[in-house]
Amino acid sequence: MELLRGEVHLLVWVTAAVVLLTILLFSTAPFFTDYFRKWRIMRPIPGVGPNYPLVGDALLLKPGGGDFFQQIIEFTEVLRNLPLIKLWIGPMPFLIVYHAETIEPLLSSSKHMDKSFAYKFLHPWLGLGLLTSTGEKWRSRRKMITPSFHFAILAEFLEVMNEQSKILVEKLSSRAGKGSFNCFMDVTLCALDIICETAMGRKIQAQSNSDSDYIKAIYEMSDLIHRRQKMPWLWPDFIYHNLKAGKKHNKNLEILHSFTDQTILERAQEVKNAKASAENVDDDGEEKKSKKRSAFLDMLLKVTDEAGNSLSYKDIREEVDTFMFEGHDTTAAALNWSLFLLGSHPEVQKKVHKELDDTFGKMVFQKIP
Secondary structure (H helix, E strand, O other): OHHHHHHHHHHHHHHHHHHHHHHHHHHHHHHHHHHHHHHHHHOOOOEOOOOEOOOEOHHHOOOOHHHHHHHHHHHHHHOOOOOEEEEEEOOEEEEEEOOHHHHHHHHOOOOOOOOOHHHHHHHHHHOOOOOOOOHHHHHHHHHHHHHHHOHHHHHOOHHHHHHHHHHHHHHHHHHOOOOOOOOHHHHHHHHHHHHHHHHHOOOOOOOOOOOOHHHHHHHHHHHHHHHHHOOHHHOOHHHHOOOHHHHHHHHHHHHHHHHHHHHHHHHHHHHHHHHHOOEEEOOOOOEEEOOOOOOHHHHHHHOEOOOOOEOOHHHHHHHHHHHHHHHHHHHHHHHHHHHHHHHHOHHHHHHHHHHHHHHHOOOOOOOOO
16 A cells, blocks of 8 residues: 555556656747757857857956957957858857958848847846837838928037037047047047937036936946846846846936936927917017937937827836937947047047138147157
8 A cells, every 4th residue: 555655656656757858848948949940050160169068158258348349359359261150158148240341231221120039138227119129110110200300400419519529529638648548538528428418408517417317327328238138047027136137227217217217308398388379478578499419318208200290208207218328329339439540540539620620720739749
Protein backbone atom coordinates (compact mmCIF):
# COMPACT_ATOMS: atom_id res chain seq x y z
CA MET A 1 0.00 0.00 0.00
CA GLU A 2 2.81 2.42 0.95
CA LEU A 3 4.63 1.58 -2.27
CA LEU A 4 1.46 2.20 -4.30
CA ARG A 5 0.97 5.59 -2.59
CA GLY A 6 4.55 6.53 -3.46
CA GLU A 7 4.02 5.57 -7.09
CA VAL A 8 0.86 7.68 -7.24
CA HIS A 9 2.70 10.70 -5.81
CA LEU A 10 5.49 10.19 -8.31
CA LEU A 11 2.95 9.91 -11.14
CA VAL A 12 1.29 13.14 -10.00
CA TRP A 13 4.60 15.01 -9.92
CA VAL A 14 5.64 13.65 -13.31
CA THR A 15 2.26 14.59 -14.80
CA ALA A 16 2.49 18.10 -13.33
CA ALA A 17 6.03 18.46 -14.66
CA VAL A 18 4.97 17.31 -18.13
CA VAL A 19 2.01 19.73 -18.15
CA LEU A 20 4.19 22.66 -17.03
CA LEU A 21 6.86 21.75 -19.58
CA THR A 22 4.22 21.53 -22.32
CA ILE A 23 2.79 24.93 -21.39
CA LEU A 24 6.29 26.41 -21.30
CA LEU A 25 7.21 24.97 -24.68
CA PHE A 26 3.99 26.13 -26.34
CA SER A 27 4.26 29.62 -24.83
CA THR A 28 7.89 30.03 -25.86
CA ALA A 29 7.72 28.26 -29.21
CA PRO A 30 6.95 31.47 -31.17
CA PHE A 31 9.84 33.18 -29.41
CA PHE A 32 12.36 30.48 -30.33
CA THR A 33 10.97 30.20 -33.85
CA ASP A 34 11.47 33.94 -34.35
CA TYR A 35 14.91 33.80 -32.71
CA PHE A 36 16.21 31.04 -35.00
CA ARG A 37 14.75 32.80 -38.04
CA LYS A 38 16.71 35.94 -37.16
CA TRP A 39 19.78 33.88 -36.37
CA ARG A 40 19.73 32.28 -39.85
CA ILE A 41 19.30 35.65 -41.56
CA MET A 42 22.06 37.32 -39.53
CA ARG A 43 24.52 34.43 -39.69
CA PRO A 44 26.49 35.64 -42.77
CA ILE A 45 27.06 39.11 -41.23
CA PRO A 46 30.26 39.45 -39.13
CA GLY A 47 29.73 40.05 -35.43
CA VAL A 48 31.70 41.71 -32.65
CA GLY A 49 31.78 38.99 -30.01
CA PRO A 50 31.12 35.34 -29.11
CA ASN A 51 27.32 35.94 -28.81
CA TYR A 52 26.50 34.07 -25.61
CA PRO A 53 23.11 32.31 -25.34
CA LEU A 54 20.21 34.55 -24.22
CA VAL A 55 22.38 37.62 -23.47
CA GLY A 56 24.19 37.79 -26.83
CA ASP A 57 26.99 40.39 -26.76
CA ALA A 58 25.45 42.38 -23.89
CA LEU A 59 28.11 41.31 -21.38
CA LEU A 60 30.77 42.91 -23.60
CA LEU A 61 29.07 46.29 -23.86
CA LYS A 62 30.03 49.25 -21.68
CA PRO A 63 27.06 50.81 -19.84
CA GLY A 64 28.00 54.51 -20.13
CA GLY A 65 26.90 56.33 -23.29
CA GLY A 66 30.31 57.87 -24.06
CA ASP A 67 32.21 54.66 -23.39
CA PHE A 68 29.73 52.65 -25.46
CA PHE A 69 30.05 55.07 -28.39
CA GLN A 70 33.85 54.77 -28.25
CA GLN A 71 33.47 51.00 -28.15
CA ILE A 72 31.34 51.03 -31.30
CA ILE A 73 34.01 53.16 -33.02
CA GLU A 74 36.60 50.53 -32.08
CA PHE A 75 34.41 47.75 -33.49
CA THR A 76 33.99 49.59 -36.80
CA GLU A 77 37.71 50.38 -37.06
CA VAL A 78 38.57 46.69 -36.78
CA LEU A 79 36.02 45.83 -39.50
CA ARG A 80 36.54 49.04 -41.48
CA ASN A 81 36.23 47.45 -44.94
CA LEU A 82 32.84 45.86 -44.26
CA PRO A 83 29.59 47.75 -45.01
CA LEU A 84 27.98 46.70 -41.72
CA ILE A 85 28.41 44.48 -38.66
CA LYS A 86 25.96 42.83 -36.28
CA LEU A 87 25.52 43.15 -32.54
CA TRP A 88 23.33 40.82 -30.50
CA ILE A 89 21.75 42.35 -27.39
CA GLY A 90 19.97 39.48 -25.72
CA PRO A 91 17.87 37.72 -28.36
CA MET A 92 17.66 40.86 -30.50
CA PRO A 93 20.07 41.47 -33.42
CA PHE A 94 21.13 45.01 -34.30
CA LEU A 95 23.00 46.16 -37.38
CA ILE A 96 25.71 48.81 -37.11
CA VAL A 97 25.90 50.76 -40.37
CA TYR A 98 28.79 53.21 -40.64
CA HIS A 99 29.37 54.04 -44.32
CA ALA A 100 27.43 56.90 -45.93
CA GLU A 101 26.74 54.95 -49.13
CA THR A 102 25.31 52.07 -47.07
CA ILE A 103 22.97 54.10 -44.91
CA GLU A 104 21.77 56.53 -47.61
CA PRO A 105 19.14 54.13 -49.08
CA LEU A 106 17.75 53.58 -45.58
CA LEU A 107 17.49 57.25 -44.66
CA SER A 108 15.99 58.25 -48.01
CA SER A 109 13.28 55.57 -47.93
CA SER A 110 9.85 56.01 -46.35
CA LYS A 111 8.79 52.40 -46.93
CA HIS A 112 10.26 50.71 -43.86
CA MET A 113 8.94 52.74 -40.93
CA ASP A 114 8.64 50.02 -38.29
CA LYS A 115 10.61 50.86 -35.16
CA SER A 116 12.96 48.38 -33.53
CA PHE A 117 12.33 46.67 -30.20
CA ALA A 118 14.67 49.10 -28.41
CA TYR A 119 12.22 51.95 -29.03
CA LYS A 120 9.72 50.42 -26.58
CA PHE A 121 11.77 51.76 -23.68
CA LEU A 122 11.02 55.29 -24.88
CA HIS A 123 7.26 54.72 -24.73
CA PRO A 124 6.76 55.60 -21.04
CA TRP A 125 8.31 59.01 -21.71
CA LEU A 126 7.46 59.84 -25.33
CA GLY A 127 4.37 57.69 -25.87
CA LEU A 128 3.66 57.02 -29.55
CA GLY A 129 4.71 60.32 -31.11
CA LEU A 130 6.48 60.86 -34.42
CA LEU A 131 9.69 59.23 -33.19
CA THR A 132 8.18 56.03 -31.85
CA SER A 133 4.98 55.51 -33.89
CA THR A 134 4.69 53.70 -37.20
CA GLY A 135 2.25 52.86 -39.96
CA GLU A 136 -0.92 54.86 -40.43
CA LYS A 137 -0.59 56.70 -37.12
CA TRP A 138 2.84 58.01 -38.11
CA ARG A 139 1.62 59.08 -41.57
CA SER A 140 -1.50 60.88 -40.32
CA ARG A 141 0.37 62.59 -37.48
CA ARG A 142 3.16 63.63 -39.82
CA LYS A 143 0.61 65.08 -42.25
CA MET A 144 -1.06 67.07 -39.48
CA ILE A 145 2.17 68.49 -38.05
CA THR A 146 4.13 69.24 -41.24
CA PRO A 147 2.37 72.61 -41.91
CA SER A 148 3.69 73.81 -38.54
CA PHE A 149 7.17 73.84 -40.04
CA HIS A 150 6.49 76.26 -42.86
CA PHE A 151 9.40 78.66 -43.48
CA ALA A 152 7.26 81.65 -42.52
CA ILE A 153 6.55 80.07 -39.14
CA LEU A 154 10.14 78.96 -38.57
CA ALA A 155 11.31 82.51 -39.26
CA GLU A 156 9.57 83.57 -36.04
CA PHE A 157 11.91 81.28 -34.11
CA LEU A 158 15.04 82.99 -35.46
CA GLU A 159 14.94 85.58 -32.68
CA VAL A 160 15.11 82.84 -30.05
CA MET A 161 17.97 81.09 -31.86
CA ASN A 162 19.95 84.34 -32.11
CA GLU A 163 19.35 85.20 -28.46
CA GLN A 164 20.47 81.82 -27.15
CA SER A 165 23.33 81.51 -29.65
CA LYS A 166 24.70 84.85 -28.43
CA ILE A 167 24.81 83.48 -24.89
CA LEU A 168 26.64 80.40 -26.15
CA VAL A 169 29.20 82.45 -28.09
CA GLU A 170 29.88 84.59 -25.00
CA LYS A 171 30.44 81.45 -22.91
CA LEU A 172 32.81 79.98 -25.50
CA SER A 173 34.63 83.31 -25.94
CA SER A 174 35.41 83.45 -22.22
CA ARG A 175 37.20 80.10 -22.52
CA ALA A 176 39.02 80.80 -25.79
CA GLY A 177 42.82 80.95 -25.67
CA LYS A 178 42.93 78.99 -22.39
CA GLY A 179 43.62 75.56 -23.83
CA SER A 180 41.32 72.83 -25.06
CA PHE A 181 37.98 72.16 -23.37
CA ASN A 182 34.89 70.02 -23.93
CA CYS A 183 32.16 72.17 -25.43
CA PHE A 184 29.60 69.37 -25.65
CA MET A 185 27.43 70.44 -22.71
CA ASP A 186 27.66 74.13 -23.62
CA VAL A 187 26.24 73.41 -27.08
CA THR A 188 23.69 70.92 -25.74
CA LEU A 189 22.30 73.35 -23.14
CA CYS A 190 22.00 76.03 -25.82
CA ALA A 191 20.02 73.64 -28.04
CA LEU A 192 17.82 72.74 -25.06
CA ASP A 193 17.07 76.42 -24.37
CA ILE A 194 16.12 76.96 -28.02
CA ILE A 195 13.86 73.93 -28.37
CA CYS A 196 12.15 74.54 -25.03
CA GLU A 197 11.18 78.10 -25.94
CA THR A 198 10.26 77.34 -29.54
CA ALA A 199 8.41 74.09 -28.78
CA MET A 200 6.71 74.96 -25.51
CA GLY A 201 7.00 78.72 -25.25
CA ARG A 202 8.82 78.38 -21.91
CA LYS A 203 12.20 79.81 -20.94
CA ILE A 204 14.12 77.32 -18.80
CA GLN A 205 17.48 79.16 -18.96
CA ALA A 206 19.41 75.90 -19.18
CA GLN A 207 22.62 77.72 -20.11
CA SER A 208 22.62 79.63 -16.83
CA ASN A 209 20.72 77.12 -14.66
CA SER A 210 21.76 73.63 -15.68
CA ASP A 211 20.94 72.26 -12.20
CA SER A 212 17.15 72.60 -12.48
CA ASP A 213 15.10 69.46 -11.79
CA TYR A 214 13.70 69.40 -15.33
CA ILE A 215 17.10 69.60 -17.03
CA LYS A 216 18.63 66.99 -14.76
CA ALA A 217 15.62 64.73 -15.35
CA ILE A 218 16.10 64.91 -19.14
CA TYR A 219 19.71 63.77 -18.98
CA GLU A 220 19.18 61.18 -16.28
CA MET A 221 16.24 59.73 -18.20
CA SER A 222 18.24 59.58 -21.43
CA ASP A 223 21.10 57.80 -19.66
CA LEU A 224 18.79 55.34 -17.89
CA ILE A 225 17.04 54.41 -21.15
CA HIS A 226 20.32 53.94 -23.02
CA ARG A 227 21.66 51.70 -20.27
CA ARG A 228 18.48 49.62 -20.13
CA GLN A 229 18.47 49.12 -23.90
CA LYS A 230 21.90 47.45 -23.64
CA MET A 231 21.03 45.19 -20.69
CA PRO A 232 18.45 42.49 -21.56
CA TRP A 233 18.19 41.39 -17.92
CA LEU A 234 16.58 44.80 -17.24
CA TRP A 235 14.00 44.53 -20.02
CA PRO A 236 11.16 42.93 -17.98
CA ASP A 237 9.17 45.73 -16.32
CA PHE A 238 8.41 43.72 -13.17
CA ILE A 239 12.17 43.44 -12.54
CA TYR A 240 13.25 46.92 -13.63
CA HIS A 241 10.67 48.91 -11.67
CA ASN A 242 11.70 47.21 -8.43
CA LEU A 243 15.36 48.13 -8.84
CA LYS A 244 17.04 51.40 -7.89
CA ALA A 245 17.44 52.35 -11.55
CA GLY A 246 13.77 51.69 -12.23
CA LYS A 247 12.65 53.82 -9.29
CA LYS A 248 14.90 56.66 -10.48
CA HIS A 249 13.40 56.24 -13.96
CA ASN A 250 9.87 56.63 -12.60
CA LYS A 251 10.83 59.66 -10.50
CA ASN A 252 12.34 61.43 -13.52
CA LEU A 253 9.33 60.46 -15.62
CA GLU A 254 7.04 62.17 -13.11
CA ILE A 255 9.16 65.36 -13.24
CA LEU A 256 9.20 65.44 -17.04
CA HIS A 257 5.48 64.79 -17.48
CA SER A 258 4.53 67.23 -14.72
CA PHE A 259 6.50 69.98 -16.44
CA THR A 260 4.91 69.21 -19.81
CA ASP A 261 1.42 68.91 -18.33
CA GLN A 262 1.70 72.26 -16.58
CA THR A 263 3.03 73.93 -19.70
CA ILE A 264 0.23 72.53 -21.91
CA LEU A 265 -2.47 73.62 -19.47
CA GLU A 266 -1.02 77.13 -19.15
CA ARG A 267 -0.52 77.48 -22.89
CA ALA A 268 -4.02 76.18 -23.65
CA GLN A 269 -5.48 78.80 -21.35
CA GLU A 270 -3.39 81.53 -23.01
CA VAL A 271 -4.58 80.43 -26.45
CA LYS A 272 -8.16 80.44 -25.19
CA ASN A 273 -7.75 83.94 -23.76
CA ALA A 274 -6.10 85.18 -26.94
CA LYS A 275 -8.97 83.81 -29.01
CA ALA A 276 -11.51 85.55 -26.79
CA SER A 277 -9.64 88.83 -27.04
CA ALA A 278 -7.63 88.95 -30.26
CA GLU A 279 -6.55 92.54 -29.67
CA ASN A 280 -5.60 94.57 -26.62
CA VAL A 281 -5.59 98.28 -25.92
CA ASP A 282 -2.56 100.37 -24.85
CA ASP A 283 -2.54 103.25 -22.38
CA ASP A 284 -3.46 105.78 -25.09
CA GLY A 285 -6.54 103.85 -26.05
CA GLU A 286 -5.01 102.68 -29.31
CA GLU A 287 -5.55 99.10 -30.30
CA LYS A 288 -2.59 96.91 -31.08
CA LYS A 289 -2.21 93.23 -31.82
CA SER A 290 -0.43 91.02 -29.37
CA LYS A 291 3.14 90.32 -30.44
CA LYS A 292 3.50 87.20 -28.34
CA ARG A 293 5.56 84.69 -30.28
CA SER A 294 3.81 81.45 -31.25
CA ALA A 295 5.34 78.18 -30.10
CA PHE A 296 5.09 74.71 -31.60
CA LEU A 297 2.71 73.83 -28.77
CA ASP A 298 0.33 76.63 -29.84
CA MET A 299 0.10 75.10 -33.29
CA LEU A 300 -0.56 71.63 -31.85
CA LEU A 301 -3.44 73.07 -29.82
CA LYS A 302 -5.02 74.40 -33.02
CA VAL A 303 -4.17 71.75 -35.63
CA THR A 304 -6.85 69.47 -37.07
CA ASP A 305 -6.86 66.59 -39.53
CA GLU A 306 -8.80 66.36 -42.81
CA ALA A 307 -11.93 65.32 -40.91
CA GLY A 308 -11.66 68.32 -38.62
CA ASN A 309 -10.54 66.30 -35.60
CA SER A 310 -8.07 67.98 -33.27
CA LEU A 311 -5.29 66.28 -31.32
CA SER A 312 -6.18 64.88 -27.90
CA TYR A 313 -4.35 65.99 -24.76
CA LYS A 314 -2.36 62.74 -24.83
CA ASP A 315 -1.43 63.28 -28.49
CA ILE A 316 -0.18 66.79 -27.73
CA ARG A 317 1.93 65.65 -24.79
CA GLU A 318 3.45 62.88 -26.91
CA GLU A 319 4.57 65.34 -29.57
CA VAL A 320 5.80 68.01 -27.16
CA ASP A 321 7.88 65.47 -25.22
CA THR A 322 9.12 63.99 -28.49
CA PHE A 323 10.24 67.32 -29.91
CA MET A 324 11.85 68.32 -26.62
CA PHE A 325 13.94 65.15 -26.71
CA GLU A 326 14.59 64.92 -30.46
CA GLY A 327 14.86 68.65 -31.02
CA HIS A 328 17.79 69.24 -28.71
CA ASP A 329 19.56 65.85 -28.68
CA THR A 330 20.00 65.41 -32.44
CA THR A 331 20.74 69.11 -33.06
CA ALA A 332 23.34 69.21 -30.29
CA ALA A 333 25.01 66.09 -31.68
CA ALA A 334 25.16 67.57 -35.20
CA LEU A 335 26.52 70.92 -33.94
CA ASN A 336 29.17 69.26 -31.79
CA TRP A 337 30.31 67.07 -34.67
CA SER A 338 30.44 70.14 -36.93
CA LEU A 339 32.61 72.01 -34.42
CA PHE A 340 34.86 68.98 -34.03
CA LEU A 341 35.33 68.64 -37.79
CA LEU A 342 35.93 72.38 -38.27
CA GLY A 343 38.50 72.32 -35.49
CA SER A 344 40.16 69.29 -37.04
CA HIS A 345 40.39 70.99 -40.45
CA PRO A 346 41.53 74.63 -39.98
CA GLU A 347 41.71 75.21 -43.73
CA VAL A 348 37.98 74.43 -44.04
CA GLN A 349 37.22 76.56 -40.99
CA LYS A 350 38.85 79.56 -42.72
CA LYS A 351 36.69 79.02 -45.80
CA VAL A 352 33.54 78.87 -43.66
CA HIS A 353 34.55 82.04 -41.81
CA LYS A 354 35.20 83.83 -45.09
CA GLU A 355 31.82 82.75 -46.45
CA LEU A 356 30.10 84.11 -43.34
CA ASP A 357 32.02 87.39 -43.61
CA ASP A 358 31.15 87.70 -47.31
CA THR A 359 27.48 87.02 -46.60
CA PHE A 360 26.82 88.94 -43.40
CA GLY A 361 29.73 91.39 -43.22
CA LYS A 362 32.79 91.30 -41.01
CA MET A 363 31.24 93.47 -38.29
CA VAL A 364 28.62 90.86 -37.51
CA PHE A 365 31.05 88.20 -36.36
CA GLN A 366 33.78 89.07 -33.94
CA LYS A 367 36.82 86.89 -34.50
CA ILE A 368 38.03 85.15 -31.40
CA PRO A 369 41.85 85.30 -31.09
